[in-house]
Amino acid sequence: MTESRWYSTSPPAKLNLFLELLARRDDGFHELDTVMVAIDWRDELRVRHTTVPGVQLSVDWTDGRTSVAAELQVDEDNELLLVPTDDKNLVVRALNRLTETLRLEGGWEVQLSKNIPSGAGMGGASSDAASALKLGWAAACETQSDLSATLKNETLLSLAAEIGSDVPFFLGDLEADRVVQCAHATGRGEKLKFFTLANPLHAVVIYPAASISTAQVYSRCQVPDSPQSSNDLLRALQGITAESEFSLHNALQAPARGLSSRIDPALECLSKAGLTHCHMTGSGSACFALADSSQQAAIAAETLRSTFPGGALIRAVMSYVVPSEIHIA
Numbered sequence: 414m415t416e417s418r419w420y421s422t423s424p425p426a427k428l429n430l431f432l433e434l435l436a437r438r439d440d441g442f443h444e445l446d447t448v449m450v451a452i453d454w455r456d457e458l459r460v461r462h463t464t465v466p467g468v469q470l471s472v473d474w475t476d477g478r479t480s481v482a483a484e485l486q487v488d489e490d491n492e493l494l495l496v497p498t499d500d501k502n503l504v505v506r507a508l509n510r511l512t513e514t515l516r517l518e519g520g521w522e523v524q525l526s527k528n529i530p531s532g533a534g535m536g537g538a539s540s541d542a543a544s545a546l547k548l549g550w551a552a553a554c555e556t557q558s559d560l561s562a563t564l565k566n567e568t569l570l571s572l573a574a575e576i577g578s579d580v581p582f583f584l585g586d587l588e589a590d591r592v593v594q595c596a597h598a599t600g601r602g603e604k605l606k607f608f609t610l611a612n613p614l615h616a617v618v619i620y621p622a623a624s625i626s627t628a629q630v631y632s633r634c635q636v637p638d639s640p641q642s643s644n645d646l647l648r649a650l651q652g653i654t655a656e657s658e659f660s661l662h663n664a665l666q667a668p669a670r671g672l673s674s675r676i677d678p679a680l681e682c683l684s685k686a687g688l689t690h691c692h693m694t695g696s697g698s699a700c701f702a703l704a705d706s707s708q709q710a711a712i713a714a715e716t717l718r719s720t721f722p723g724g725a726l727i728r729a730v731m732s733y734v735v736p737s738e739i740h741i742a
């Protein structure tokens with residue numbers, strides 16, 4: 414066995430434009446109706462298959478720890494900047510499971526450069542894990558010529574769903590083998606119908622220097638008697654109806670607001686910045702609002718950087734594709 418070349422990609426974050434709770438299941442998970450869009454706030458991940466067993470993961474912050482800590486107004490050793498390098502990291506879990514499933518010899522050398530904050534509801538760890546599965550599969554094919562391509566989609570999808578409810582979204586549309594930006598997700602988030610946006614989405618995202626546990630938010634949520642539906646939004650995003658005819662919704666916003674006092678100021682500042690459709694994404698704490706253009710988003714983000722009280726990562730973003738392109742070096 415030899416070492417593979419380096420395989421790299423840029424795992425994107427996501428925003429939940431809509432999230433409704435339909436039921437609480439016996440296994441503790443919730444049935445969802447959610448609409449996710451990938452955005453161009455991205456990590457960087459490099460993977461190669463090596464002769465050494467296990468996963469050797471190194472993590473840094475692309476903009477430098479000092480710079481991110483300054484934006485967040487915290488010390489460099491603050492837990493907001495801590496990213497695990499052991500099997501708590503979903504990248505390590507993904508590659509270990511790939512090794513077991515494919516009965517591979519050897520292990521992995523991995524370099525992860527973070528941009529996406531954790532505990533933000535932006536799915537950063539899940540996206541890293543999905544990318545690790547894709548890169549790992551590609552690298553394994555280089556050193557193990559007998560891997561069956563027909564097993565690829567089935568294996569990646571089942572490992573992704575095992576690792577986390579958000580992970581399958583970040584694999585993209587495996588069946589149709591096309592790049593897309595959006596999906597309507599049901600089940601616990603793993604049943605996906607991908608679609609292409611009629612027009613790019615522009616937004617400003619504020620991560621208000623607070624990490625929230627997804628499990629804690631779900632433990633405080635309430636399933637409504639009459640759930641709202643994502644139908645109008647789905648039709649507007651696909652250009653079937655006029656784009657102004659939709660509203661966004663997140664059933665996890667109320668329980669998350671009860672866990673962090675940093676969400677309300679983020680929502681207030683976004684709504685005062687001349688943007689529309691202000692909401693929290695996923696289980697929080699990050700909040701976003703939609704802009705008409707990349708220029709409006711950039712100007713609003715710049716203004717918010719001077720007006721938002723306390724530390725925060727504030728970015729102008731736009732819709733992006735899943736999966737992101739793989740490079741080989």
Ligand SMILES: C[C@](O)(CO)[C@H](O)COP(=O)(O)OP(=O)(O)OC[C@H]1O[C@@H](n2ccc(N)nc2=O)[C@H](O)[C@@H]1O
Pocket residue numbers: 429432441442443444445447534536539576577578579580600601602627628631632695696
């Ligand atoms: C909030 C979202 O990000 C929206 O896209 C996802 O629903 C969360 O997805 P995730 O972070 O991949 O979550 P998982 O790692 O699968 O689950 C973490 C915990 O969240 C709760 N959970 C998650 C997904 C779901 N549909 N119902 C739940 O109740 C469960 O308590 C679970 O133990």
Ligand SMILES: Nc1ncnc2c1ncn2[C@@H]1O[C@H](COP(=O)(O)OP(=O)(O)OP(=O)(O)O)[C@@H](O)[C@H]1O
Pocket residue numbers: 495496497501502503504530531532533534535536537538539541542579625627695696697
């Ligand atoms: N690759 C990774 N990058 C960042 N954090 C990770 C990673 N793998 C595991 N973690 C851990 O996962 C936890 C949550 O991270 P994640 O970014 O998935 O949360 P989130 O923003 O709430 O996303 P989601 O929308 O999926 O709930 C953190 O405690 C973090 O330490």
